[in-house]
Amino acid sequence: MTYQLPTLPTDCLNNIVEFLENDKNTLHSCLLVNRLWCKVSVRILWRDLWDNKERSLRMASSILSTLIACLPNKSKEILFKNGIFISTPTSKSPLFDYTAFCQVLLICEINKIVYNVLRDKPSNNSLSLQDRYCLVTNEIIKMFMNQVSLKKLSYIYNHYQYNLSFTYFFEVRNLSELHCGTNLNSDFYYRLSQTCRNLQSISIEFYSNEVSNELKELISLQNNLKKLTLIAYYGNSWKNIIPSITNHSNTLTKLHLCSDYTNLSLSFVSLFPNLQEIVFSFLESADFEDFKVLQFSNFPNLQILKIPYHCPKPEYVMRFLEINGKNLKNFYISENDKDLSLSIANFCPNLKSLCVTLNNDEIDILKNIFIGCQYLERIKIWCGGDYLTVEKVLETIVNHSSNNFYELKIHNSSNSAYVSSEILELFFMKWKNRLPKKSLNLIGINCFYYNYNSLVNEENLNIIKKYENLGVVKFRTRSYYEEGKEEEN
Template sequence: MTRQLPVLPADCISEILEHLDKDICTLHSCLLVDRLWCKISVKILWRDVWNCKYYCYQRSILSTLVACLPKESKELLHEREIFISTPTPKPPSFSYEKFCKVLPIYKMCIKIENVLNYELPPTFNIKERNFLVINEIIKMYTNQIYSLKKLTYYNYKEYRDFSFTCFPGVRSLSELGCSSNLPSDFFNQMSQICQNLQSISIRFNSVEVSNDLKELISLQNNLKHLTLTAFFDASWKDIIPSLTKHLKTITKLYLYSDKDNLSLSFVSSFSNLQEIMFSFYNEADFKDLQYAHFPRLQILKIPYRCYHYSVYKHIMKFLETNGSNLKKFHTHEHDPMLSLSIPRFCTNLRSLFIILKSGELNTLANIFTSCQYLESIGIWCGCVYLSEEKVLEIVADHAPTNFCELKIYNISNSEFVTPEDLELFFMKWNNRTPKKLFSLIVYKSNYNSHSLLNERSMKVIKKYERLGVTKLAIKMYREDAEEEEIRMEEIS
C-alpha cells in the first residue's frame, strides 16, 4: 500500500516559497507541482516581474501581458496592425497583471521597447507603435492592480493619458520614486491619494522645484526613507524646507550628487537617522557635517570616491563622533589614515567593505583585532591591492570569533590561490573554536575570462564543503560598477 505524504496547508507553502523570491529557477520548478503551488509561485514571480534581466524572460512577460489585455485593447492593436504572439490562443490561466506589487514605469518602458524593436518588423512609425503598446499595458495595470507597494516614475516622456486618482492600487502605495520635472497634475493627484508614503526617492532635473512636489512631501504622515539625487545643474536646495515635518521620522537618508557646492548641513537636523549613504563624485561639503552626532546611526555607506584630501579628514572626524555605534561601514575611498581610523573608532562593526593596498596587511590585522564583533568583510584583491593568499592568512590567524563571511573582488587575471594555500586555510578554520561555516564569495570581473579556480583547487573546496567547513559562491561584477547593493536602482 502506497503511503500518502501529508498535504501542507497553503500558508505553510506560501511561507516556504517566500524564501525563494530571488531564486527564479526554483520558483519556476514549483509551478509544476500542482495548482496550489503554481498559484503561490506565480504571485511571487509576478509581483516584481520587471526586475528580470534576461531578454527571454522579458519577451515572455510581454506576450503574457498582451494575452491579458482587455478585448478593446487587443482590437485596437490589431487595427493598427500590431501583432504580438501570445503563449497560447486560450485565455491566460491567471490575471497576471493583478499580482504586480512593484511598477517601475521607466524600466518597464525600456524593456518593452527592446522586445518590440527586436521581435516586430520595422515600420515608419516605430515610436508611435511602441507608445501605443506601452500605454495599453499601463492602462490595464491601472485598472487591475488593487494593491501596489512601489511605483517609480522618472521620465517626463513616460507620461500617459490616464489619471492616478483612478488607479485603485496607488492608495496602498508605500514607496514612490519620481523626477522633479514631472507634470504638476501628477504631484497633485498623488497628494490627494497618497499621504502615508514611507519611502520617497526624488531625482532632481533642475534647480527649481515645483510647489506641488513640495506639498506632496509635506503632506506625508510617516516618511521614513528619503533619497535625493542631483546631477549636472540640478539641486535639492529648494526641497529642504518641506522636510521640516519629517526631521524625527526619517531613519534612512541617501544623497547622490556630482556637485561640490551642495551643503550637507541640513543632514544634521535628522536626529533619528539609522542609515546614511553619501555618493559624491567630487569634493562634498563634509565640513558642516563632520561634528554632527547621530546617536542611532548604525549603517554608513560612501560608495563613490571623492577626489580631495580634505574629505578624508572630515570623514575621519565623523567616524570619531559616530563610529562607536556603527554596525556596517562601506567605503570605496582609499586613504591609509582613513583605514587606520576604523579600528580606532568603529570597534562594534558587524560588516565592513574597505579598499586596502598591498602594503596595508597590518591594517587588516588591526581591524580584525579591534573589531571583535565583525562577521563579514569585503575587499579588493589583485594588482596593487592585497593578495588573496595574504588575506586568507590574516583571516585564519586574526579573524574574531563571530567572523564567517569573506567577500573578495578579484580584479586581476591571475588564479585565486593555490590548492596548497586553500588546504592550509581550511585546516586552520576547521580547528577554530567555536567553528562557524565559512562563506567565501568571490566576485569576478566580467571582463576577465580566466578561471579563478583550477581543478585541484575545486577539489579542495568540495572536500571542505562536504565536511561542513565552507560554502563557495562565485559572482560576476563589472569593473566600472560599484557594489550592486549600494547602487541606485534606476539611474539612467
C-alpha cells in the same frame, strides 16, 4: 488499493513555496502539479514580473499578450477601435487575474516591451508607432494603477522613451516605494498625491535643477517616509527639494546621496537626527567642503555608513567617526589613508561589517582592527598591486579574527592578487581547527580591468571543493559590477 497523499493546507503550501521565490525553474515546475500549486506559484512568479533584464523578444511578446488578455473590456475596445490588434494566449478569459498578483510596476520595462513588440508589428491604420505605443502603454498602466496589491512603482523618463500623459485617476493606496524623475509630467505627481500618502521609500533622479510643485507636494504629504534616495548627475542639484524633505526629519532613517560630482549641499543631512543609514556615493573627486560642517553632526542611531567611491578629506571622516562611530555596525570606505584606517579600531568598536583598503605594508593596521573590533563578522578587503597580498590577509584572518567572524570578501585589484594552492590549503586547515567551529563564507570579487580572480584556478578550485565537502568553507565569485551595485544599495 491506491494511496493518495494528503493535501497540504493552503497556508502551509504558501509558506513552503515562498522559500522558492528566487528559484524560478522550480517555481515553473510547481505550476504543473495541480490547480492549487499553480495558483500559489503564479502569485509569486508575477509578484515582480520585471526581474529578468535580458528577456528575448519572444518572452516580451508573451508577457504583452498576457497583459492584453487581462485588460478590462473598455480598454480592449479602445485598442480595437484604433486598429491595434495584439493576440492573446487564448480566446477565453485568463485562468487568473495575473496583474492582481503584481506588487512591482516598472513603467520603463512596460515601455520597452510595448515598443519592441509594436516596432516589428505591421500596422493596419494610419496611427504612428508613437501613437500606438502610447495607447497600449497607457491602458496597461491604467490597469496596474487600479490594483490594490501594488507596492513598488518606478517611472523614469529618458530620451529612449515617450513621456506619457496620465489622464486617469490613480487608485493606488498601498504603494510603499516610488522611484521617479524630476522630468515627468506634473499631472503624474498630482494624481499620485491624491491617494498615495504612505510611501516609505522615495528615490528621485534629478534631470534639472527645477522641481515641480506637484512633486514637492507629493513628498510633503507622506505620513511615514523612512528612506530617501537623491540622484543628481550631469551638474544637476537637489537643492530645491530640500525644504520639502525636511518635513520628515523625525521619520527618515535611511538617506542615500548619489552624484557624479561633490560640490552639492550636504549640510542639510544634519537635519535628520534619527538616521540609521547614510550613503555618500560620489563618482568624482573634490574637497567635499560641505562635509566640513557635517563632520561635527551627531547621529545617535547611525548604524550604517557607506562611502563607496570618492571620499571627503580623511580628517573630516575621522572627526565624524569620533562622534558617530560607537554605534556603527557597517562601515564601507574606499579611501586609502593610514590614519583613517587606524581610527576605525579606535572609534568603531561595535562594527560587524567593514570594507577597508590597506597598503602592502599596513598589515598591522588590519591586526589592530580585529583587536579593536571584537564583534566583526564580515570584512571586504582589496588585494594585489600596492595593496595587501592575499597571503597576508588570509594569515591575519585565521590568527586574529574573533570567534564571531564568518565572511571574507577578497576584492582583486589587479591580476597580481595571486594565492598559491599551498597557502590556500594551509589557511583552510587552520580555519578547520578553530574553535568554535564555524563555516567561512569566502567570496572572490573579480578585478574590474581583467575579470581576474586570485582564487580561481584549477588547483585552487579542487582544494576549495575539498573543504566545501568538509563543511569548512562556502565559496562563490562575484563580478565587480554586482558587488558595486550591492554596496550602493
